[in-house]
Amino acid sequence: MSTTFAPSSPAVSPTGPAKPVIRRASDVSDLVNRGAAAGSNARIVVAIALGGVFLDAYDLGALAFGLKDVAREFSLTPAGTGLVASAITFGAIFGAFFGGFLTDKIGRYRVFMADMFFFVVAALACAFAPNAWVLGGARFVMGLGVGIDLPVAMAFLAEFSRLSGRGNKASRIATWCPVWYAAISISYLLVLGFYSTLPASHSGLLWRLILGFGAVPALIIIAVRSRYISESPVWAANQGDLEGAARILKRSYGIDADVVQDADAADRAPARTASWRNYGALLRGVYLKRTVLATVTGIASAFAYNAVAFGLPVIISSFLAQSMLTTILASLALNLGFAFVGGLIAVRIVPTVGAWKLTVLGYTLQLIALVGLAIVGRPASTPEVVAAVALLATFLLGQGVGPGSHTMTFASLSYPTSLRGVGVGFNQTLMRASSAASLFLFPVLAAALNTRVFWIIAFAPLCGLLALLAVRWEPSGYDVDAEDFPVNA
Template structure:
């Protein structure tokens, strides 16, 4: 009987279900982090917030993600993927509902911070578990689907928020609590997801790993191609030592440069569109929905090119994304349709490489510290995103054109960093890409 391995198998129903369930967490992440963009102007009016306090509430989840990623990535490597996989979604449900009962800005800030911790944990686990089940040839496209769910969640948040604007003074409460609905659905779907056979094998639980693979691939399954990837210990400090030090730096910097302008624009998109004269009143939210659709299309477009080169995709993404931001900074009184077009180009370019946020940490680090690296990169990148989200209203108060200029410069910084540090891992197994001696060796 011909033996089949996880790396050389064809994507099956099980692969797709695991990816979609992991992506369900990304959907919730995108929804939770984007619904605040619709609710924040209403919260600002309800509590008479200053621009600084609005920035605190808007960035609280991102600060929480810093701590959630740093702590729970490591916890996931220690105790297993499955436990954290369920616990973080349960936290989404509880915290979403509690936001409905917030009576002052600081209560809301604390709840958003705690929500961020749960999101940081989910970011660390979702990409890790999906990549560890994915076959080598299908890993890129499967993780594109995973990350696209974030964009779908964000777009859904804007549609749902726009639909709830008519609920009156308490509309923002319903908006924030509404994230409990998709979270509850995903929790039910995730129950029963098997533990990662790579993680089981790395902990010496060979028979359990064999049982999971047999259920997935049939009686001819073996894990000979997993053994090299699982020969690593779980020590937090390893991601800062030897060949992994430069990889950690690269992943954190490129991820932060991607997210800083994206989160700032997504969180304050209605405000930005209104300031650019796109629409008045609630119509600016509809404009945000239209642009979010392009973000989804951009994310899906990554599937067309991710297997043609990870490095090329990242470089071109940063280069193209910078152009519309610089044009928005330079143009005086652009037409509404030009504004939409430029944001659409930015969205397609930026989101086309979002899949690399899941792919690179998973391919550059071994099983023993894969979730740790994912979590650390999640946390550090959110520091940049939090700075952007907190600083965006301050920049917008000065000038929308200045805010766009800063966003363009950050994209250029990501391009320069990626040019010198981005490796090419396409076509490699997880064992091959994570064990290469240095980044130059896998260009």
């Protein structure tokens, strides 16, 4: 017996073009897969969702340059410094796990409307923190917002995008990568601006200003989202609310569809009821291999990237032995010139090349770069400095082209709408655990091993490559949402 997916036929009108008809949830998914009408709000919804990703990246990376000042101001040990740095990631672990469930349970719109307040409150608390305990606690709350936001943001990107062609689901999800690096680069620019304008006597305020600024984009998103953002039409249809899905399609997609009122009860029932048991569904059947692939590549990417990117200012300053200004400019140039550009390249070519091949390429570049950095060690001459910086650039280019862009593609497009929230939430929970370990261990390992730490970091892309070679799953262009609506042919 074969399994197929049959969309309803459009209504035939004697006076004009055929009007789409919605009889079941799969019809809504099919309309979304075809793409939005010109002038619709779908792209604005995607942009707002990416705004949440921007906040995630900004808040995670904002403390990179100020960590030494925090340690000095609060007299922190290396272990205490690691705890403050990783507090946001510990918060993200819990936020992702519960946020993934809530995204499937109460909807994408409600979760997104709530989580921005975490960013505002936590950013202001960080800026005025009187001690390390308050700073760490505020960073933990900020992490809750980050963890909650990623599942809902990925759901919006997947469920407001077409299936194939330019700007398809894989391409839209990969856009999170250049947005991430843009946020990191903007944090560097802010550091540069504040560093250049603050009097030397007030240089200790730099980290407070950078962290507090995170409240500004969050307030902007809060101000504009209620006007443009809607519930995911596919999620609404999955809950049996075909009329609500039709209204969302008209408002956000510019598609005016008729709902057939005499649809069977089975067509109105939820495709899969949201439940904590759905986390177990990720480890059964066809989803087991996809979950293993998404998890291993995600953990490997998070561990390697956080160790290198968060430690980038420290690494560059040790290579170049230059001033803070040189370190800022070099970090900015590397992120914009290689990680950001690599992400843009991935967005452009993933519809034709595929996420699997690009991720293999990215991990290969990273493995070569990390082994090279370990061999070079601490550069003692100008050619060695050039080689070390080139290897850092190669690592960041590989991150942008490969795992940085597509680990979220594997996590988001390996599961249909009914499992997407818990799928991304599960993936992010384990990724954030890897990030927490990386952020906590990197200062300790770097202090003990110096540049030999790159040998340890190199195991991450190696594991990612082995997982990709073992599970050859290509999510780009595959209609995974149709798995919610199987019908017997």
